[in-house]
Amino acid sequence: xETQETNQVSGSYRTGGNRLSHAFGRMFLPRRDTISIGxxxxxxxxxxxxxxxxxxxxxxxxxxxxxxxxxxxxxxDILSNMWPLLIIxxxxxxxxxxxxxxxxxxSVMALTSVVGAMLMVGHVDPLLFSKSPVWGILLxxxxxxxxxxxxxxxxxxxxxxxxxALVGLFNGIAVAVFRMPAFIVTLVSMMFFSAIAVYLxxxxxxxxxxxxxxxxxxxxxxxxxxxxxxxxxxxxAAHILLSRTLYGRRLYAIGINPTASAISGIPTxxxxxxxxxxxxxxxxxxxxxxxxxxxxxxxxxxxxQFIDIVGANVIAGVSLAGGKGKITWTLFGVxxxxxxANSLNLLNLPFYMIDIVKGAVILAAALLDVARNxxxxxxx
Amino acid sequence: MTNTLFSFSGICKAFFGxxxxxxxxxxxxxxxxxxxxxENGAGKSTLMNVMxxxxxxERGTMRMEGRLYEPxxxxxxxxxxxxxxxxxxxxxxxxxxxxxxxxxxxPRLGWLPFIHxxxxxxxxxxxxxxxxxxxSPWTPVERLSPGERQLVEIAKVLASDARIILFDEPTxxxxxxxxxxxxDVIRRLKARGVAIVYISHILSDVVAxxxxxxxxxxxxxxxxxxxxxxxxxxxxxSMVGRDVKSIFPPPPQSVREAAILEVRGLSQPGVARNxxxxxxxxxxxxxxxxxxxxxTELVRMIYGLDxxxxxxxTIAGKPLPGGDPAASIVGGLAFVTENRREEGLLMSMPIAExxxxxxxxxxxxxxxxxxxxxxxxxxxxxxxxxLRIKAASYxxxxxxxxxxxxxxxxxIGKWLMARPKVLIVDEPTRGIDVGAKFEVYTILGNLxxxxxxxxxxxxxxxxxxxxAHRIVVMNRGEIVGSFQRSEFDRERIMAAAFRQSTEETxx
Numbered sequence: 041x042e043t044q045e046t047n048q049v050s051g052s053y054r055t056g057g058n059r060l061s062h063a064f065g066r067m068f069l070p071r072r073d074t075i076s077i078g079x080x081x082x083x084x085x086x087x088x089x090x091x092x093x094x095x096x097x098x099x100x101x102x103x104x105x106x107x108x109x110x111x112x113x114x115x116x117d118i119l120s121n122m123w124p125l126l127i128i129x130x131x132x133x134x135x136x137x138x139x140x141x142x143x144x145x146x147s148v149m150a151l152t153s154v155v156g157a158m159l160m161v162g163h164v165d166p167l168l169f170s171k172s173p174v175w176g177i178l179l180x181x182x183x184x185x186x187x188x189x190x191x192x193x194x195x196x197x198x199x200x201x202x203x204x205a206l207v208g209l210f211n212g213i214a215v216a217v218f219r220m221p222a223f224i225v226t227l228v229s230m231m232f233f234s235a236i237a238v239y240l241x242x243x244x245x246x247x248x249x250x251x252x253x254x255x256x257x258x259x260x261x262x263x264x265x266x267x268x269x270x271x272x273x274x275x276x277a278a279h280i281l282l283s284r285t286l287y288g289r290r291l292y293a294i295g296i297n298p299t300a301s302a303i304s305g306i307p308t309x310x311x312x313x314x315x316x317x318x319x320x321x322x323x324x325x326x327x328x329x330x331x332x333x334x335x336x337x338x339x340x341x342x343x344x345q346f347i348d349i350v351g352a353n354v355i356a357g358v359s360l361a362g363g364k365g366k367i368t369w370t371l372f373g374v375x376x377x378x379x380x381a382n383s384l385n386l387l388n389l390p391f392y393m394i395d396i397v398k399g400a401v402i403l404a405a406a407l408l409d410v411a412r413n414x415x416x417x418x419x420x
Numbered sequence: 421m422t423n424t425l426f427s428f429s430g431i432c433k434a435f436f437g438x439x440x441x442x443x444x445x446x447x448x449x450x451x452x453x454x455x456x457x458x459e460n461g462a463g464k465s466t467l468m469n470v471m472x473x474x475x476x477x478e479r480g481t482m483r484m485e486g487r488l489y490e491p492x493x494x495x496x497x498x499x500x501x502x503x504x505x506x507x508x509x510x511x512x513x514x515x516x517x518x519x520x521x522x523x524x525x526x527p528r529l530g531w532l533p534f535i536h537x538x539x540x541x542x543x544x545x546x547x548x549x550x551x552x553x554x555x556s557p558w559t560p561v562e563r564l565s566p567g568e569r570q571l572v573e574i575a576k577v578l579a580s581d582a583r584i585i586l587f588d589e590p591t592x593x594x595x596x597x598x599x600x601x602x603x604d605v606i607r608r609l610k611a612r613g614v615a616i617v618y619i620s621h622i623l624s625d626v627v628a629x630x631x632x633x634x635x636x637x638x639x640x641x642x643x644x645x646x647x648x649x650x651x652x653x654x655x656x657x658s659m660v661g662r663d664v665k666s667i668f669p670p671p672p673q674s675v676r677e678a679a680i681l682e683v684r685g686l687s688q689p690g691v692a693r694n695x696x697x698x699x700x701x702x703x704x705x706x707x708x709x710x711x712x713x714x715x716t717e718l719v720r721m722i723y724g725l726d727x728x729x730x731x732x733x734t735i736a737g738k739p740l741p742g743g744d745p746a747a748s749i750v751g752g753l754a755f756v757t758e759n760r761r762e763e764g765l766l767m768s769m770p771i772a773e774x775x776x777x778x779x780x781x782x783x784x785x786x787x788x789x790x791x792x793x794x795x796x797x798x799x800x801x802x803x804x805x806x807l808r809i810k811a812a813s814y815x816x817x818x819x820x821x822x823x824x825x826x827x828x829x830x831x832i833g834k835w836l837m838a839r840p841k842v843l844i845v846d847e848p849t850r851g852i853d854v855g856a857k858f859e860v861y862t863i864l865g866n867l868x869x870x871x872x873x874x875x876x877x878x879x880x881x882x883x884x885x886x887x888a889h890r891i892v893v894m895n896r897g898e899i900v901g902s903f904q905r906s907e908f909d910r911e912r913i914m915a916a917a918f919r920q921s922t923e924e925t926x927x
Contacts, residue, residue: 284791286784293777296766303725303755303763304778304834305746363768 086412091355091372095379106386114382120257122378123267124329125345126371129352130278131322133370134315136353137282137295139362140215140222142316145323145349147233148207149342152200153327154237157246157337159184159199160192160253168244183248193253200324207233208320212313230346238339246337257333267329274325278318279367291315295362351398352377355405357412377401425450425615426489426502426584431480433466433639435821438812440466441477442639448584453606453616455630455647457623459659459825459853462636464619468586472504473497498524503577507589507851509569511561518544518557521576547575551605567598574605585609586617591625592851595711603629621853623652635659660855667854668886669862671905672869674702675889678736680873681753681842683722686731691717692897695731699842699873704864706884707877709894710917715877716758718894719844723755724748736841749778752841756832756848758877760824764831767820771811772800774819774830779837803833807863825856832863842873849883861887881913893917 084093102109128145135142158174162183169175178185186192207229214225259266282288293301294308302308323342331337356373358365380401384394426448433441441463448454458464469475471482473491482489484500491497497504511520518540527536527543544557553571561569570590577585587606591599606629610616620626626633633650635643635658643650643658656667681699686692692714699705709715720726722733724745733740735751748755757763766774776783776796783796797815804814807829811817819830828848835843845864849857864874865887878884884891885908893901893916901916903909 280790284793285789286780286791287789289773289777289780289791292769293766296768297762299763300765301777303745303757305749306777307746363766 088357088366088369089372090412091357091369091376095372095376098376098379098383102383106383109383109386114386118378118382120265120267120333121382122374123265123271124326125348125352125378126271126374127274127322127329128326128345129349129356129370129374130274130367131319132349132353133356133358133365133367134278134282134291135222135319136358136360137291137362137365138312138315139295139298139360140312140315141226141350141360142211142319143223143226143346144207144211144229144233145319145326146342146344146346147230147237148204148320148323149327149330149345150237150339151207151233152204152324153331153341154240154246154337154339155203156196156200156328157184157249157331158240159186160196160250161246161337162187162248162250164246164248169241171242172240172244174240190252193250193256196253197328200328201321204320204324204327205317208317209313211320212316215316216309216312234343237341241337241339243339245339247335249332249335249337254332254335257329270325270329274322275367275371282365282367287311287314292363295364347398347402348377348381351402351405354402354409357405357409359409423450424448425485427483428467428471429481429483431467431470431477431482433470433475433477440639441470444480444641446634446641446644448615448617449632450583450615451610451613452631453610453618453629455626455633456617456619456636457621457626457633457655457659458636459855462659462853463639464636465588465823466639467636468504468588468617468619471497471502471586498580498582501581501583503580503582503585505570505573505577505585505587505590507592509566509573511569511572513562514560516558516560517548517555517564517572517575520561520572521547521557521579523576524580543579544575547578550578550608551575552601565598566593567595567601570594570598570602571605574609578609582614584615584617586619588619589621589851590618591620591622599625621851623655623854626655627652637661656854659853667858668883669858669865671704671887671889672702672865674869674871676701676703676871680736681722681875682734684732684734686718686721686728686733688721688726688728688730690897691726692721692728695899697875697892697899699875701871701873702868703890704868704874704876704888706888706891707875707894708879708881708884708891708913708917711879713894713917714897715894716846717897719755719846719875719877723753723844725755749838749840752839754778754835754838754840754843756835756843756845758846758850760827760831765819765827768818770816770818771804771809771814771822771830772797775800775803775814775833775837778834779839782838799837800833803837804830807833807836808859809833825852825859828852828856828860829863832860836867840872842875843867844875844877846877847879848876849878849880857883881910885910885913 084090087093108114128149132142132145158179161179164179164181164183166181169179172179186195189195211226211229214220215222256266261269282291290301290306290311293304293306294311298308327341330341352373353365353370354360354373355376356365356369358369358373380398381394384397389397424447428444428446431441431444432439444467456464456467466475470477473493473496489500491500512523515523521544522540527539528534529536541557548555548557551571551574553568553575555564555568561572564572574585590602594602603625606616606618618626618629627647627650630647633643633645633647633655634641635655637659642661678701679698680701681697683695683697686695695718707715717726721728724740724743724747727743733742735753738751740751740753741747761767766777776799779799780791780796783792783799784790785792801814804811809822809826809829811822811826819827822830832845832848843864848860848864852860864876868874876884876888889905891903891908891913892899893903893913895917901913903913
């Protein structure tokens, strides 16, 4: 039974691949007579909404194979996985537009979840935590500094955001002011802050968070879950910031031509630093959602999630070369990526197969981006 | 004259529904130089790209020695013996001369994947001797001057046995001496039977080199003939499509008493020494000097891109903080940079976005920073229309798709939108055609008339003598002379630019 399902899926993948390669064929052989399906595929490919169309097509293909994917429980699973990833990926989009990259988002998630949990945790087991470097200072048997206060979760979140902002500030200053390569700066801060996140609780998960905090992921307002509200708020704010404000225009300009931007009087350093701060703040908000759902501060939170974050952006069409990206694209990219991951899970594929498929999809997306640019040039 | 090597017939190409090549019929002959002239946007580059296999024509055919020539890409052009020398050089400066020459097809040791260094060096030496460049094949290209690099490009083309060579504005970054060497090489190639297409806006060069002339205007070939039949005024009138009485509009009678830009005692070790300079309201001050005299370096300091050790800059009496372009813009300074592509434009962005870039803060609401798009686009479109930028849509068409002259107007436009009191323009007419040059001079003249001060840097003395009220001469980081319009004298200005500074001779 299980093998049969797997076969069917790989079958459906192959047709998907064929459709794509057909579209590529049209791209590279534009001289052939235009067949209407071909030009349709080309238009869809060039459309901003291509990834959305792809997601819908993918769902239609999956419907007969795993109908339970569309059950209420699974849909809610998909969505609850989507909101935090969306918020984090939006942060990454800002940095990618500057032609940079932020590898440290996952370490920000781990560090802030640990620090936040340590501040507000109720009781902890001395056996587990007495070796922690902050034992007796920030953390005791009676819990964290804020333990017991009714609004502890608010202060904890503020502290988490402050720490995230500091990490972002560090990255941004290193990249923009000291002109170090973003890749190496954020790679080092990923290592460094992940290490601190493990060191503080001596690699133990911190459990026993106040209910006010854990209800962030489960609660709702007028039937709308808080995570959805938060994601919409972040998404709308980011969209306006990028597409309508002075800051957004300048961010794109810097991504396209930093020299011309500086000569045109744009404070390039300030703007780039802020992009890294936004990225880290988004990572922190993602960490709030994840850790409240897990009901723990986790030193390895976000581990292995980097590929999801950047993968969703690449699928969305945000260019690693800078200057290109939109929040709506990121939304579609994240949606497709979460859909893909969820469907592969439901098909009971082993984790390594899931990673192989995810990797292949990201690679295909990168190739697609190249093909789209070429098509856009040819159709001028 | 009868041995036709290459022919175009009925070549057509359109972009965005605009016909950029319209039925071109043209022949190239062995051992003759064809001077191809036309305003920017007339279709010269498109025609070259069609020939080089970069673009495919919509209609028409090309023949090489009578056989149909249909290149699928640049490699086909090179294999057919067609070589290009571009305005911007495409050398790898970190590699040696020999490596650059053979980069596309290294001589191998038999069929092994190793480079046959001796054979490569021998062949490179022959080619260098051919073009008269006295340098070892192992010299890294980064150590060569622009003129020598140009010669390496030619050697590279010759290495692939080119029988047709197209030169696109090859002299823009060359000194007079290097230009003379280049012309010598071109004449020798011609004597060997190579067919040459020479594209340039410097018409005296075209006359000196060419046997035949072909004039493009708006994508059509409007005039062809022998060079004897094309005196320069006829060239200009066929390019522009009307009679042009003068190349330079006279400077406006607008110079006022008040100094609007004042530079006092500006110094930076190794770059500039004790610079005093004033530009008055309504005045166009030309700044002349040889390459490396420090003109661009000086204005970068004035504008605030580079630091200076001593001195100060004031605009309309108010001092600028220095080192802060944003503050300079607020103070009323504009800097039209020399290099459109690297320093001026956001190539992939629409024209209107480019024009709006500098003045953007003025269109943002306070606190929220939200841009008033309609007002921004209206203003940018207004500027683009005033400057007569030729484009199908200012809001959708990217800067990349424009011709050089129109790109330059976009760069000027983005500064005009910030309403500057003083404009520094660095080589604003480099690489643009006669018609566009005239338009740029007119724009600057109008600004001066309206009360702005203009500091106009150029390496073409004729142009400064044509449009400036006053010319200052820079030499090795110092201002060594200042000439009022009544005192303009080619010899004296050149002498000042070439003079060795006295301290240096003493030292």
